[in-house]
Amino acid sequence: MAERRFGVGYALAPKKQQSFIQDSLVSLARSRGIDLVRIEREIPLADQGPFDCVLHKLYGDDWRRQLEDFRAKNPNAVIIDYPEAIERLHNRISMLQVVSELKIEDRSETFGIPKQIVIYDKETLFDRPAWEGLKFPVIAKPLVADGSAKSHKMALIFNHDGLSNLKPPIVLQEFVNHGGVIFKVYVVGEYVKCVKRKSLPDVSEEEKLGSLEGLLSFSQVSNLATNERTDDKYYKKMHLDETEMPPQSFLTDIARGLRRAMKLNLFNFDVIRDARFGNRYLIIDINYFPGYAKMPGYETVLTDFFCDIMEKKEREVEKGLEEKDGADSRGCDKEMRKLVSNAYCSDGDDGVLPVSPLSREEENPIQV
Numbered sequence: 001m002a003e004r005r006f007g008v009g010y011a012l013a014p015k016k017q018q019s020f021i022q023d024s025l026v027s028l029a030r031s032r033g034i035d036l037v038r039i040e041r042e043i044p045l046a047d048q049g050p051f052d053c054v055l056h057k058l059y060g061d062d063w064r065r066q067l068e069d070f071r072a073k074n075p076n077a078v079i080i081d082y083p084e085a086i087e088r089l090h091n092r093i094s095m096l097q098v099v100s101e102l103k104i105e106d107r108s109e110t111f112g113i114p115k116q117i118v119i120y121d122k123e124t125l126f127d128r129p130a131w132e133g134l135k136f137p138v139i140a141k142p143l144v145a146d147g148s149a150k151s152h153k154m155a156l157i158f159n160h161d162g163l164s165n166l167k168p169p170i171v172l173q174e175f176v177n178h179g180g181v182i183f184k185v186y187v188v189g190e191y192v193k194c195v196k197r198k199s200l201p202d203v204s205e206e207e208k209l210g211s212l213e214g215l216l217s218f219s220q221v222s223n224l225a226t227n228e229r230t231d232d233k234y235y236k237k238m239h240l241d242e243t244e245m246p247p248q249s250f251l252t253d254i255a256r257g258l259r260r261a262m263k264l265n266l267f268n269f270d271v272i273r274d275a276r277f278g279n280r281y282l283i284i285d286i287n288y289f290p291g292y293a294k295m296p297g298y299e300t301v302l303t304d305f306f307c308d309i310m311e312k313k314e315r316e317v318e319k320g321l322e323e324k325d326g327a328d329s330r331g332c333d334k335e336m337r338k339l340v341s342n343a344y345c346s347d348g349d350d351g352v353l354p355v356s357p358l359s360r361e362e363e364n365p366i367q368v
């Protein structure tokens with residue numbers, strides 16, 4: 001019998017496509033039955049394919065509508081991930097809300113998010129009582145995190161003078177000393193990989209007392225060119241090798257919790273270790289579909305992920321059809337459809353993905 005092959009369509013911005021779609025990934029995936037196919041931006045998505053799976057990192061109403069049309073026409077295809085779920089990460093408040101709601105028990109390590117407030121206008125910015133409880137230094141981050149260069153422009157604010165140049169809407173977040181190293185935790189379905197990167201250096205008590213300028217601007221501090229970041233020299237120069245990693249099982253617990261709560265498969269989160277406590281970790285940023293190509297062995301990790309999804313989808317479709325046949329013959333198709341649909345919405349330990357083999361008519365589009 002001919003080998004079953006799967007088409008995975010990808011819709012990515014040019015820079016992302018260049019970094020992610022490398023020959024090494026394409027050929028490994030191909031050898032395992034997965035054909036990675038570029039989705040043309042000039043042609044409606046629903047007119048392309050067939051695709052068993054769509055992978056995307058594009059924004060805007062038009063793209064959302066195209067995905068909706070595609071989904072209506074191809075109820076058996078898997079979309080990784082739903083725009084409704086991705087959108088939460090485009091706002092730095094909703095992005096971290098999910099962390100505050102997460103509960104992980106029986107661990108000596110604790111986690112949370114830094115103290116923060118959102119400022120929508122200039123008046124509130126200078127209204128001290130509005131941000132009582134938040135101490136300098138703070139980091140000012142654009143509220144919107146939509147991938148634009150502007151959304152990565154930040155400032156470390158040491159005192160009141162530093163506030164005047166800020167342009168709300170912004171998030172003011174307590175700057176937490178963390179030894180100048182950030183942990184980036186990459187998640188691909190159930191796979192979790194942590195790497196160390198250079199971060200902002202600690203601020204001393206003296207500096208806090210105001211010997212510095214009011215404001216220090218920066219952007220994407222951990223994002224150096226690929227070769228600089230991965231080679232041994234970078235690790236040595238930045239003293240990264242001296243920094244102990246957080247326990248992998250702890251990060252895996254957080255990753256799993258976030259994945260379930262957010263209903264996302266492809267993301268990374270930035271973690272810092274609070275220098276005031278040895279075992280307190282703070283999550284400061286979550287990114288959709290980050291730069292996976294920087295992750296060692298990303299080709300294998302991503303190919304395994306695609307294969308898992310496709311196998312799961314095949315099983316679910318078969319199961320759905322069997323159940324539907326049974327239901328049809330007993331004349332209770334509608335009820336059975338609901339049951340089967342709900343089953344796919346569950347997020348059990350096996351990492352069930354957002355697949356529904358039957359009609360999505362009765363589903364809430366946000367539910368995956």
Ligand SMILES: O=P(O)(O)O[C@@H]1[C@@H](OP(=O)(O)O)[C@H](OP(=O)(O)O)[C@H](O)[C@H](OP(=O)(O)O)[C@H]1OP(=O)(O)O
Binds near residue numbers: 146147148285287294
């Ligand atoms: O470009 P890269 O490979 O550095 O990846 C960026 C990510 O770097 P990281 O993997 O975390 O080191 C980067 O992560 P940070 O925000 O720098 O933590 C973002 O995910 C960025 O996407 P966007 O601009 O927020 O949409 C990512 O940019 P895109 O590739 O998605 O444009």
Ligand SMILES: Nc1ncnc2c1ncn2[C@@H]1O[C@H](COP(=O)(O)OP(=O)(O)O)[C@@H](O)[C@H]1O
Binds near residue numbers: 174175182220
């Ligand atoms: N609360 C914080 N305390 C200390 N350093 C921080 C804090 N928030 C951000 N940083 C530093 O600023 C960098 C950029 O912030 P981040 O929220 O990750 O924005 P971006 O989405 O642009 O990556 C981080 O990688 C880290 O080095």
Ligand SMILES: [Mg+2]
Binds near residue numbers: 270285
């Ligand atoms: Mg970040």
Ligand SMILES: [Mg+2]
Binds near residue numbers: 145285286287
């Ligand atoms: Mg980010």
